[in-house]
Amino acid sequence: MNWLIDLVTNHFFVVGVxxxxxxxxxxxxxxxxxNKKLDLTRLFGDGGMPSGHSATVVSVxxxxxxxxxxxxxEFALSGILAIIVCHDATGVxxxxxxxxxxxxxxxxxxxxxxxxxxxxxxxxxxxxxxxxQVLAGxxxxxxxxxxxxxxxx
Numbered sequence: 001m002n003w004l005i006d007l008v009t010n011h012f013f014v015v016g017v018x019x020x021x022x023x024x025x026x027x028x029x030x031x032x033x034x035n036k037k038l039d040l041t042r043l044f045g046d047g048g049m050p051s052g053h054s055a056t057v058v059s060v061x062x063x064x065x066x067x068x069x070x071x072x073x074e075f076a077l078s079g080i081l082a083i084i085v086c087h088d089a090t091g092v093x094x095x096x097x098x099x100x101x102x103x104x105x106x107x108x109x110x111x112x113x114x115x116x117x118x119x120x121x122x123x124x125x126x127x128x129x130x131x132x133q134v135l136a137g138x139x140x141x142x143x144x145x146x147x148x149x150x151x152x153x
Contacts, residue, residue: 011067011153012060018148019059019141023052026140047097051089051129051137057082059141066149086138089129 007013028042030049042048061078068074129137 019055019144023055049133054137055141057085058138059145062142062145
């Protein structure tokens with residue numbers, strides 16, 4: 001049971017999870033406002049504004065910089081990880097989402113032509129992010145880490 005206590009009292013874990021949770025709640029609210037409908041699956045879904053992945057990794061990197069300094073191994077490791085995750089969100093994952101939209105449209109056309117394909121699975125279209133969504137996640141994560149560092153830890 002000590003592992004659980006260690007986990008929930010680990011400031012880096014707490015800041016990462018709280019940044020992710022804040023981003024996911026914001027994403028759900030923004031999605032509901034834009035679509036005039038509450039979709040609770042957005043709480044755990046990928047894609048959308050802001051990027052939960054970016055918020056998570058940038059908050060951990062920011063806290064690492066604040067606690068250990070920018071010359072530390074901890075910051076270097078978390079900073080490189082943040083760069084990779086944020087770059088991937090606007091690169092491969094974003095392209096995957098665009099491809100899913102096109103493939104889903106093609107499947108729908110085939111079904112309308114009464115030529116169903118072997119697949120019954122609709123591909124996930126919300127998987128990547130625009131640069132603005134990643135930037136919003138990065139800012140949210142950095143702000144959350146600074147606020148928690150100053151007022152909570």
